[in-house]
Amino acid sequence: MQTRLLEIRQGVLSKNDELAEALRLRFVRAGVFTLNLVSSPGAGKTTLLERTISMLTELGYKSAALVGDLETDNDGRRLAATGIPVKQIQTAGMCHLEAQMIEDFVSDWDLSMFDFLFIENVGNLVCPSSYDLGEAMRVVLLSTTEGEDKPLKYPPMFNSSDVAIITKIDLAEAVEFDRQAAIDNLLSVHPGIPIFEVSAKKDIGMDAWLDFLACRYEEWITTVMIAAGE
Amino acid sequence: MHELSIACDLVEIAENAARNANAQSVATVHLKLGVFAGVVKEALLFGYDTATQGTLLEGSRLEIEDVPLVVYCSACQQESQLPSVQSFQCPICGQPVTEIRHGKELEITSMEIIEHANQTA
Numbered sequence: 001m002q003t004r005l006l007e008i009r010q011g012v013l014s015k016n017d018e019l020a021e022a023l024r025l026r027f028v029r030a031g032v033f034t035l036n037l038v039s040s041p042g043a044g045k046t047t048l049l050e051r052t053i054s055m056l057t058e059l060g061y062k063s064a065a066l067v068g069d070l071e072t073d074n075d076g077r078r079l080a081a082t083g084i085p086v087k088q089i090q091t092a093g094m095c096h097l098e099a100q101m102i103e104d105f106v107s108d109w110d111l112s113m114f115d116f117l118f119i120e121n122v123g124n125l126v127c128p129s130s131y132d133l134g135e136a137m138r139v140v141l142l143s144t145t146e147g148e149d150k151p152l153k154y155p156p157m158f159n160s161s162d163v164a165i166i167t168k169i170d171l172a173e174a175v176e177f178d179r180q181a182a183i184d185n186l187l188s189v190h191p192g193i194p195i196f197e198v199s200a201k202k203d204i205g206m207d208a209w210l211d212f213l214a215c216r217y218e219e220w221i222t223t224v225m226i227a228a229g230e
Numbered sequence: 231m232h233e234l235s236i237a238c239d240l241v242e243i244a245e246n247a248a249r250n251a252n253a254q255s256v257a258t259v260h261l262k263l264g265v266f267a268g269v270v271k272e273a274l275l276f277g278y279d280t281a282t283q284g285t286l287l288e289g290s291r292l293e294i295e296d297v298p299l300v301v302y303c304s305a306c307q308q309e310s311q312l313p314s315v316q317s318f319q320c321p322i323c324g325q326p327v328t329e330i331r332h333g334k335e336l337e338i339t340s341m342e343i344i345e346h347a348n349q350t351a
Contacts, residue, residue, distance in 0.1 A: 003342050006251050012240045012261075012336045095232050127232035129268045130336070155315045156268040159330075188317050191326030 016131055019099035023134030028224050030111035032064075033217045034119065036133050038157060039141035040150070041123030044167040044200065046075045048141065049118055051200040053082045055210050056116060061217070063116040066105050068097040070122060079120075085109065096127035099134060115217065125154040136220060137162045144172045148182035155189040163194050165209065170199035233270060236336070237277035241287055244341055248286045253343035256290045260340045264297040266315055266333035271296075299333035 011017065027034045037045045046067075053063050064085045067076045076088030087105050089097060102119065111117065119135065121128045140161035142150050145168055151158040158164065164186050172179060179197070186195055194212065198205035240261070248256050263269060271294055278292045299312045303320035309331055310321050320327050 001254075001344055001347055003257055003344050004251075004253075005340055006247060006253075006343050007340045008243070008247050008338045009340075010243055010247075010338050012236055012243065012338060014243075015239065094235065126268060130232065130236075152316045156266050156334075159266070159318070187326075188319075189315075191318050191328055 013130060016099045019103060020132035020134040023099055023102060024136070027111065027117065027134060027136065028227075030114075031221060031224055032111045032114045032117045033137070033220050034117040034133075034135045036119045036121055036128075036135035036138045037141065038121045038125070038128045038138065038161065039123060039143070039167075040125045040146060043123070043141040043143040043146065045120050045123070045141055046078055048165065048167060048198070048200045049079060049120060050082055051203070051206060052210065052213070053079065053084055053116075053118065055206065056213075057082070057084070059210075059214065061115040061214075062113060063118060064109065064111075064114045065118040065120065066097075066102065067120045068101070068122045070094070075120065085114075091122055095122055095124050096131050097121050097133060098131050102133050115221075125150070125157045129154075129157040129160050137216065139163045139165060141165050141167050142182065142186070143167045144169060144177035144182075145175050148178045148185060151182075151185040151189045158186060158189045158193075161190070161193065163196070163212075164190070166195065166197045168199060168201075169197045169204055170202040233273035234277035234280065236269060237274055237281035240278070240338065241281045241285055243338060244287055245285050247341070248343050251343055252346065253286060254346045255344045256287045256341055257344055258291045258293055258342040259287065259338060260293045260295065262297050262335040262337045262339055263294050264299070264333040264335040266299050266330065267336045269336060295339075297332050297335045300331045301327040302329040302331050303327050304329065 039045050056063055065079050066087050068089045069075055070091055073088040076086050080086040089101055089105055119133055138161040140158055196209045198209055244259050282288050299315055300309055301312055302309050305325040306323040318327050
C-alpha cells in the first residue's frame, strides 16, 4: 500500500458556477434582465415583487418570476395574481436555489418574450450567497423589523449583492429602527452599494426604486444590443 | 445550513478524481476555505463525515486551510488583509475598498490517495 499526493485545484462549486455562466449568456442572448432577490424569511420579498412587477407592467415591461420556497406555493400564487408567468420552485428542505434548478424551470419558457426575470430566492441570508444563478443583479432586502445590524451579521450576503433595499420603512418609527445605523452598516460591508428605502405596501419610495431599475435595464439592454451588433 | 450539500459536491469531485487516478481509497483531502466563502468550517467537517460514507473517501480526513480576507485598495494600490469582515476599509489609507482578492475560496487543492498494492508506480 502506498500513498500518493494528487493535485486537483478545483472549486467545490465549479459545476454551479459553470452552469450559472451558461445561464447568464442565455439571459443576455434573450435580452432578459435577471434579478436574484435574497433576504431573511419575512423581509418582504414577495410584497416588494408584487408591487415592482405591477409597476413595470404599467410601464410596458414584460416580466416573469421564479419563486423558491422550502414548502408551499403561496408566494407563487400571490405573484401569479399580478398576471405574469410564475413558477414555484419547492426546494423540499434545501435552503437555497442552485443554477441547475433555474435551468430546469426556465427550460420551457421563451425567455426572449420577457424584459425582466425575477428570481425570489429562499429566505436565508447565509446559503444563497455562495450560489450564482446567472443573474445580472443581486438585490438584498433588509426590513426595518429585523434590526439595523443584519449587514454586520451576514457580511458575505450584503457584500455580494449589487443593491440593498430597506423594506417596511413605514414601520421604522414604531420599531425604533435606526435608519442611519442601518445605512452605515450597509456601507461598511459594501462601500458604495446603492440603497433604497421603501414600503411596498404603503407605496413609499417605490418610484425611486423603479426609476433605478428601469434605468439599469435600459443601460444593460443597450450594452447587450451593441455587443450583439458587433 | 448548506454545508452538507457543499460536502456532497466536494466528495463527488474528490471521488471522481480518485477513480480517475485508479486509487483504492483516499486518506486526506486538502481544502482552501476563505473566511468570506459563507461556509461554516465546523458544519462542513460534520457534513464531510456524513457525505463520505460508502465512498472511496470514507474514513478520510478533511484538512482545511483558512484563507483570510485580502482586498486591493485602488487608492493606495496595495493589497492588504482586512482585520474585520465587517469593515471594508483599507487598513493602510482608510479608503473604502470593494475589490476582494482572497477570502472567497472554496477549493480542493490536493488529496492523498492510497494506491492499489499491485499497482506499479
